[in-house]
Amino acid sequence: MRKVLILSVLSIMLFSCQQKQQASAPSQEMPAKPQEAKAPQDERAALASEKGCFACHDVNVKKVGPSFKEVASKYEGITGSIDTLAKRIKNGGSGKWGNVPMPPQNVTEEEAKKLAEWVMSVR
Numbered sequence: 001m002r003k004v005l006i007l008s009v010l011s012i013m014l015f016s017c018q019q020k021q022q023a024s025a026p027s028q029e030m031p032a033k034p035q036e037a038k039a040p041q042d043e044r045a046a047l048a049s050e051k052g053c054f055a056c057h058d059v060n061v062k063k064v065g066p067s068f069k070e071v072a073s074k075y076e077g078i079t080g081s082i083d084t085l086a087k088r089i090k091n092g093g094s095g096k097w098g099n100v101p102m103p104p105q106n107v108t109e110e111e112a113k114k115l116a117e118w119v120m121s122v123r
């Protein structure tokens with residue numbers, strides 16, 4: 001995450017230097033590009049780590065909760081599974097994998113959706 005910040009700051013600096021040299025060049029999108037170039041996969045895994053998901057989950061191995069691969073294969077091909085999982089991530093859930101419930105997570109709706117998409121992509 002910090003790397004992304006540093007990258008954006010650097011690119012903004014670079015951008016403003018270029019502007020001084022060739023003030024006529026209208027390249028407005030410059031500062032946004034380095035962020036887009038980052039692999040989204042890494043970003044979402046970093047988000048999962050930041051949100052503490054790995055305290056109870058692992059991509060490959062069952063811990064307190066099911067492995068994300070297990071989750072992905074259980075919901076593979078089910079319509080709306082990303083929305084379902086996003087809701088469960090945000091509000092918590094129980095009874096799908098055993099007796100231990102998952103508490104609601106401190107994520108925004110948007111983050112929950114990103115995480116659900118990521119979970120479904122790890123299989």
Ligand code: HEC
Pocket residue numbers: 048051052053054055056057064065066071085088089093094095096097098099100101102103105106107115116119
């Ligand atoms: C305190 C432990 C804990 C934390 C932290 C946790 N989970 Fe879970 N998670 C569980 C448990 C336990 C289950 C199984 C619940 C059940 O049986 O329905 C689960 C289930 C899930 C499922 C499957 C839901 C379903 O309905 O099949 C997903 C997806 C998931 N977690 C994602 C996440 C993400 C993403 C995070 C981080 C934002 C996270 N979890 C953080 C314990 C946790």
